[in-house]
Each structure stands twice: as C-alpha cells, then as structure tokens.
Amino acid sequence: MPLFRGGRGVKARGGQRRNMAWMGNSGKTDEDMSVPLLTQLCLLNLADNMKNVWVKDYADNYLDQYHFRHIMGPFNILPGKLVEELTGLLCTRRQLSRAAIHLLLVPQLRGLALDKCPGLVTSALCGHITARCQGLLSLDLSGAQRLPAEVLSETVRCLPALRSLSLAGMHCDRWVIQTIAHCCRSLQHLDVSHCHLLSPVALLPLGGGAFCSSSACPSSSSFCSDPSSSLSAPLPPVPLRSLLALDIGFGGQEGDCEATAAYLLLSLPDLQRVAIEGFTKACCLIDHREFSQTDVFTDREGVPRMNEVWRERRHRQGMDSWGKKKEGVQPGDEEHEDEEEEEKIFWHRNNVECEADTSGDERPSCSVNQKEEKRGGRDLSQSGDERLILRLQDVKGLTCNFLDSVGRLCPNIYSISVNADDPEDTQGRNQGSLLAMGLQTWSGQLRVLSVHFSAPLVDLLPALQVVGSSLVSLTMEGVKTSPRTPLLEVIKSCPRLRDLLISAEPPTMLQEEQYMDQEDNRDLPRLPNLCFLSLNFSYDHNQMKPVMSWKSLKQILKCLLSGSPLLEKLSLVSLPCPLDCVLQDVLCEGTWDRHFSACSTDFPPMPLSRVQHIDTSRTDVKMTTMKNIMQRCKRLKFVNLSFCWQISHLEWLNCKPIKKVEIVWM
Incomplete structure (x- = not known):
C-alpha cells in the first residue's frame, strides 16, 4: 500500500513555523479581549501552515502521480473531531483545495461537510470518501451539481453507518432514495430539498412497505442486499427524525403530494x-381519517393502504402509553429521552443559541400529553380515544388552512414556517385572522416563527x-409597509427575540419628518436579548x-441598536429612512454611557460592542x-458598503488599512 511521506526538510520548516507562531502569540489575546482556546490556536496554526507545507508537498509530488487508497500522512494522528473542525475552518476561509481534502480524508473522520465548497465534489473524490471514511456518520454534499445520480447512489451504498445525509440541490433521483432506504438503516436526518429530479412519490420507500412501486426497479446490484432476495420484499421504515424535502420535483398526479406526506407522517x-x-392537507386527511381517498394511490405505488398504516401507528402509540403507565411513568415521558441532546440539535439547526437557564423557561418543559391535558384533558391512555398524536416539533411548508388539524395532530410544535400566500387558502377570508386562530394551539410555547405574508404588516399583528x-x-x-406600520407594536409583542428578520416592501407614500417627544422615547421597546437584526427592503433598480418615505423609522432603529447590547449581526439594506444620523446618535450615546459607567459597575455594555x-x-x-464603528467594535470582521452613495472609491481605499476587517464596496 503506497504511503504519503513528506520530505524531512519540509517537515522541519513546518515545525519551525509552528514554534515561531507559538512563540509570537504566547500570552496574547484576541481583539475582543477574550483568551482563545488552545485547540483553536492549534487549528489556526495548522490552517496557516497547510498550504505552504503539507498541501504543497503532496500536490507537487503525489496528487496526480498516484491513486492512494489510504494516506499515512500528518493528520492520521489527530482525533476525527479535530480533523472535522479543521476542514470546516478551511472551508470558511476558502482555503480548502483538492490536495487538502485528500490529506484530511482519514479513517477516524466521522463528519464531513463540503456544502461551502461544492465545486470540489467530484466522482473521483466520492471514491476516496467511500474508500477512506467508511465510518462516516454525517455527510453534507449540498449543491454538488457535478455529481451524477449513479455515483451518488454508489456513494450512499458504501456508507451504511450514516446518521445524517444532506443532498440539497443535487441530482438526486428515486433510485438514490431507494438505495438510502435499503442501505442506510441508521439514518436520522435527510435533506433532499431543491432536488428537482426527485418527485414527492419517490420518497415513499423511506416509510417502509413494499420496496418498489409498480414502476420499473433498478438492478439489484445497486443495493447492499442479497442479490437473490426479492426487490419487492417489505422493509421497515428508516428511523428518520428529520426529513427536509421542499421544492422538489412535481408529483405524477393530482393529490400525490398530500398522499405521500400523509403516508410518511404515519409510517415514520x-x-x-x-x-x-x-x-x-395531509394533516387534515389524517385528522378526519379520509383514507379511502388514497386507496388508488397506495395500490398504484405498491405500499400498504393508509388505514392499515394508521391502525399500526395508533396501536403502537397505545402500547407505548400503556407500557409507560404500567411501569409507573407518566404518559409522554418518553419525549424526555435524549431531550437535552435533541434540543441542542434543534436550536443549532434554527440558528438560535439556547443558553442555560436555571428557571427553565427557555424551552418547552411539558410533554405531549401534559400539553393536551391543559387544552381539554385529553389522555391517550384512556380507552376509546382514537386521537393520534405526532411527535413533530419543527415544521416547515404549512399553509393557513387546516391549521386546526395540524394543532390537534401536532401539539408539541415549537418551530413553524407558514406560507400565508397560498391562493387556495383565500376563499374570501383574511389570512392574518386565519393565521392568528391557527396559532392559538401553540400559544405560550412557540419559539421560532417564519411567515411569508404579502399583505400589510398590520394584518399580521394579531x-x-x-x-x-x-x-x-x-x-x-414579503410584508408591505407604510409610514403608519405598527412596527413598535410588533416589537412590544415579542420581547424575548434573539433573531428578528424582516424582508419588506417599502412605503409608497411620502411622509413629513416626525419627531417623538421624550416621553414617547422612554416608552419605546427594547430587545435586550437580540443577536441578529435584519431589515431589508426591496428597491427599484x-x-x-x-x-425616504418612512422617516419615523429612525427612532425605532435607534432604540433597537442602543437597546440590544448582545447584537452580533446587523443587516440594514435599502432603508426608506436616513441611517447615518441614527448610527452617529447610537455611537454618541454609547460614548456618554461609557463615561457614565465609570461610576456604575452595573451599566449595560456599549451599543454595537459585540457586532x-x-x-x-x-x-x-x-x-x-x-470608521468610528470599526475603531470601537473590536469583534467586527465584515462590513458591506455596496451602493452607499455617500462613500467614494477613494474613501474606501483609504479605509481598508485601518483594521483587519473585510470591507465590500462597489
């Protein structure tokens, strides 16, 4: 087996550089005055040395001359977790190359994410991955358009230990899904969003049942089963906890999307x-048990009929509830198994950082059945109650109609995404009112809400x-605004926000300059927990x-910026009001506050200090x-000043050497 060994001279130079770097950085701190972790410093040092040391030696002497099944190189001694972090660091810094990824494909690697550099993903690289990293638990190849479905299917077949697989935006088809269903029997997360070669019906094998539909089946050599076994043999469902499949190919016939969704909800x-x-609509179908409408569909696709799947699911739910009651455990306590780990995953995927809170009010603490008791005393352990409860917590792709059915089936939701612009939902009714009534089910427990709403923001306020x-x-x-848009009321209604993102249409009517008196200024809301603020308005090219048609927005922005000391990411694009004066006022207020804080140890941090x-x-x-912001904000890394008409090219050139901040201007 060929080995990769760098020259001694090269290794010596690498060692010298590392020693010099450590000697030069010892005792220093980050610009934000926080001491970096030793592991972080080591990874940064490795990233700085890779291109000119190990990667250069490998690319010059081995990359195109040999085909290595394994590489005994400098990264084999690192734990897999550190190799994963180093790969992510190189991706973020845009330093990952073909030679670098070859060196980092080590057997101990358990997670590989190449979604930030999809251009590196080729058929040859997939061969290296399957040969060297057969213990992978997580693989993200999202956006790799150069990878054909056949290679993707073979790659999945060779990685049976996968628990998380992301193929968003790739050439994934029904045969890839069938390979996943047959070979990846430990898979818990699957993302096939934006795969336009994949129809909703193609997802059926994930729910078990018959392995192939009435359509033609691929060769048995594509799967990891015994070639002599029947391809139509039923399989148990894949143990998925997360399935993302929005914006995929169209269903073959009308109603296929709803029937497929209902089958997956019942079988997983x-x-x-x-x-x-x-x-x-699938939730409405299940809630009203209108399964006869899907008999033609299930017979055509070769899967069990929906009423059979419902009975099996309901029987399992009843047995679980009875078993817990017999053991002296309250119904629903099974939801707390691995609860801490699952919630960390949930908050991470929603870009919401869940901090420890001894009071426990930052996360839902009620089980499914406890929540149901609050809403009417329904208990699944009671005989004769045939109500089915799904374990869903995070749901995307909802519409305003039938939210009552969703609430009855899924009372444990605390993250939801709703499209309130579905033309089938109009029927002469106000979408804002429908949404308000539908959300009543999750009042007091919903943590994350995303709404697409092409109507005035005032209609969304209820x-x-x-x-x-x-x-x-x-x-x-998509919300529409006017000079009288109740943005203050929106902020007052959501005092605990950490992320606020608004993409809106600007006001069309002009408004005279308005100023708020001191009393109103003191009453303006603040969001002390806010970390991410985005106000982006559409514009005429x-x-x-x-x-500048919404000048009263200035006062709201000032209070948001000065009253959000934890703000880390700020996006204010195409604002229909002056912004420069707002930023100046916030900086002046922060300077005065800092002077005042010398006499008070409990004063809040300076505005924008964490951005x-x-x-x-x-x-x-x-x-x-x-310039003032860049001089004061020691954590600042990126500034976008594109199309800012008050800034000239010469000013931009003179500003670049001020600080190690990436500045974009055009």
Missing part, C-alpha cells in the same frame, strides 16, 4: 422535524400578539437611492461613521 414514528410538500411572548426568532418575508457582521447596502451611511 420518530419524525420531529419535517418540511415536505402538502403537509397541511397573530404575533398570540404567540409573540414566547418567540425567540421571528422571520417575516432604476433608482440610485431608496425613497461582527454589518451590512448597510444602499443606505446613506458615510465613511467617517463607519
């Missing part, structure tokens, strides 16, 4: 996170008042600058203001 008992087409008290993340897309990412595209900010 461990699902907690789901994003599939036709979810809302829904936010229903669930806003518990929200930590709020996303509103024919205009250089947006129309790392700023985007002020198409606003009136000036370079002098941005």
Whole structure:
C-alpha cells in the first residue's frame, strides 16, 4: 500500500513555523479581549501552515502521480473531531483545495461537510470518501451539481453507518432514495430539498412497505442486499427524525403530494422535524381519517393502504402509553429521552443559541400529553380515544388552512414556517385572522416563527400578539409597509427575540419628518436579548437611492441598536429612512454611557460592542461613521458598503488599512 511521506526538510520548516507562531502569540489575546482556546490556536496554526507545507508537498509530488487508497500522512494522528473542525475552518476561509481534502480524508473522520465548497465534489473524490471514511456518520454534499445520480447512489451504498445525509440541490433521483432506504438503516436526518429530479412519490420507500412501486426497479446490484432476495420484499421504515424535502420535483398526479406526506407522517414514528410538500392537507386527511381517498394511490405505488398504516401507528402509540403507565411513568415521558441532546440539535439547526437557564423557561418543559391535558384533558391512555398524536416539533411548508388539524395532530410544535400566500387558502377570508386562530394551539410555547405574508404588516399583528411572548426568532418575508406600520407594536409583542428578520416592501407614500417627544422615547421597546437584526427592503433598480418615505423609522432603529447590547449581526439594506444620523446618535450615546459607567459597575455594555457582521447596502451611511464603528467594535470582521452613495472609491481605499476587517464596496 503506497504511503504519503513528506520530505524531512519540509517537515522541519513546518515545525519551525509552528514554534515561531507559538512563540509570537504566547500570552496574547484576541481583539475582543477574550483568551482563545488552545485547540483553536492549534487549528489556526495548522490552517496557516497547510498550504505552504503539507498541501504543497503532496500536490507537487503525489496528487496526480498516484491513486492512494489510504494516506499515512500528518493528520492520521489527530482525533476525527479535530480533523472535522479543521476542514470546516478551511472551508470558511476558502482555503480548502483538492490536495487538502485528500490529506484530511482519514479513517477516524466521522463528519464531513463540503456544502461551502461544492465545486470540489467530484466522482473521483466520492471514491476516496467511500474508500477512506467508511465510518462516516454525517455527510453534507449540498449543491454538488457535478455529481451524477449513479455515483451518488454508489456513494450512499458504501456508507451504511450514516446518521445524517444532506443532498440539497443535487441530482438526486428515486433510485438514490431507494438505495438510502435499503442501505442506510441508521439514518436520522435527510435533506433532499431543491432536488428537482426527485418527485414527492419517490420518497415513499423511506416509510417502509413494499420496496418498489409498480414502476420499473433498478438492478439489484445497486443495493447492499442479497442479490437473490426479492426487490419487492417489505422493509421497515428508516428511523428518520428529520426529513427536509421542499421544492422538489412535481408529483405524477393530482393529490400525490398530500398522499405521500400523509403516508410518511404515519409510517415514520420518530419524525420531529419535517418540511415536505402538502403537509397541511395531509394533516387534515389524517385528522378526519379520509383514507379511502388514497386507496388508488397506495395500490398504484405498491405500499400498504393508509388505514392499515394508521391502525399500526395508533396501536403502537397505545402500547407505548400503556407500557409507560404500567411501569409507573407518566404518559409522554418518553419525549424526555435524549431531550437535552435533541434540543441542542434543534436550536443549532434554527440558528438560535439556547443558553442555560436555571428557571427553565427557555424551552418547552411539558410533554405531549401534559400539553393536551391543559387544552381539554385529553389522555391517550384512556380507552376509546382514537386521537393520534405526532411527535413533530419543527415544521416547515404549512399553509393557513387546516391549521386546526395540524394543532390537534401536532401539539408539541415549537418551530413553524407558514406560507400565508397560498391562493387556495383565500376563499374570501383574511389570512392574518386565519393565521392568528391557527396559532392559538401553540400559544405560550412557540419559539421560532417564519411567515411569508404579502399583505400589510398590520394584518399580521394579531397573530404575533398570540404567540409573540414566547418567540425567540421571528422571520417575516414579503410584508408591505407604510409610514403608519405598527412596527413598535410588533416589537412590544415579542420581547424575548434573539433573531428578528424582516424582508419588506417599502412605503409608497411620502411622509413629513416626525419627531417623538421624550416621553414617547422612554416608552419605546427594547430587545435586550437580540443577536441578529435584519431589515431589508426591496428597491427599484432604476433608482440610485431608496425613497425616504418612512422617516419615523429612525427612532425605532435607534432604540433597537442602543437597546440590544448582545447584537452580533446587523443587516440594514435599502432603508426608506436616513441611517447615518441614527448610527452617529447610537455611537454618541454609547460614548456618554461609557463615561457614565465609570461610576456604575452595573451599566449595560456599549451599543454595537459585540457586532461582527454589518451590512448597510444602499443606505446613506458615510465613511467617517463607519470608521468610528470599526475603531470601537473590536469583534467586527465584515462590513458591506455596496451602493452607499455617500462613500467614494477613494474613501474606501483609504479605509481598508485601518483594521483587519473585510470591507465590500462597489
């Protein structure tokens, strides 16, 4: 077996560089005055030395001359977790190359994410992955358009230990799904979003039942089963906890999306996170047990009929409830198994950082049945109750209609994404009112809400008042605004927000300059936990600058920026109001506060002191203001000043050497 061994001279130079780097950095701290972890310093040192030491030696002497099945190189002695972190660091810094990834494919690697550099993913690289990293538990190849379905299927077949697989935006087809269903029997997370070669019906093998539909089946050599076994032999469902499959190919016939979604919801008992087409109508179908409508579909696709799957699922739920009651455990306590780990995964996937809280009010603490008792005393252990409860917690792809059915089936949801623009949901009814009524089920427990709502923001306010008290993340897309838009009421309704993202249409009517008196200023809401603020307005490409039609927005922005000391990411794009004066006021207020804080140890941190990412595209900010921000914000890493008409090219050039901050201007 060929080995990769770098020259002694090269290794010596690498050792010298590492020693010099450590000697030069010993005792120093980060720019934000926090001492970096030793592991972080080691990984940064490795990343800095890779290109000119190990990668250069391997690329010059071995990369195109040999085909290694394994490489005995400098990274074999590192734990797999550190190799995974180093790979992610190189991806983030755009330093990962073909030679570097060859060196980092070590047998102890358990997680590999190449979604930030999909151009590196080729058929040859997949061969290296399957040969060297057969113990992979997590693989993310999202966006790799150069990979054909045949190679993808073979790659999946050779990695049976996978628990997480992300193939979003790839050439994934029904044969890849069947390979997954047959070979990846430990898979818990699957993402096939934006796979346009994949129809919703192709997802059926994930739920078990007959292995192939009435359509033609691939050769048995594509699967890891015994070639002599029957391809139509039934399989148990894949133990998925998360299934993401939005924006995939179209179903063959009308109603296929809803029927497929209903079958998967019933046949996958461990699902907690789901994003599939036709979810809302599927919940209505299950809630009303209208399974006869799907008999033609299930017979055509060769899967068990829906009423049989429902009975099996209901029987399993009843047996679990009875078993827990017999053992002296309250019904629903099974939800608490691995609860801490599952919630960490949930918050991480929603980009919401869940901090420890001894009071316990940052996360839902009730089990499914305890929540149901609060809503009417329903208990699944009671005889004669045939109500089915799904374990879903995070749901995307909902519509406003039939939210009552979703609430009855899924009372444990605390993250939801709703499209309130479905034309089938209109029927002359106000979408905001429908949404408010539908969200009543999760009042007091919903943590994450994302809404696409192409109507005035004022119509969305009742829904936010229903669930806003518990929200930590709020996303509103497509909303329309006016100078009288009740943005203050929205903020007041959601006092615990950590993420606030609004993508809106700007006001169309002009408004005279307005100022709020001191009393109103003191009463303006603040979001002390806010970490991510994004206010992005659409604009007319024919205009250089947006129309300043919502000048009262200045006071709201000032209070948000000065009252959010934990803010880390700020995006204010194409604002319909002046921004430069707001930033100047916030900086001046922070300077005064810092002077005052010398006499008070309990004073809050300086505004914008934690910010790392700023985007002020198409606003009136000036370079002098941005210089002040860059000088004061020691954690700042990125600033986007694109199309800021007050900034000239010369000012941008003179500003670049001020600080090690990536500045974008055009």
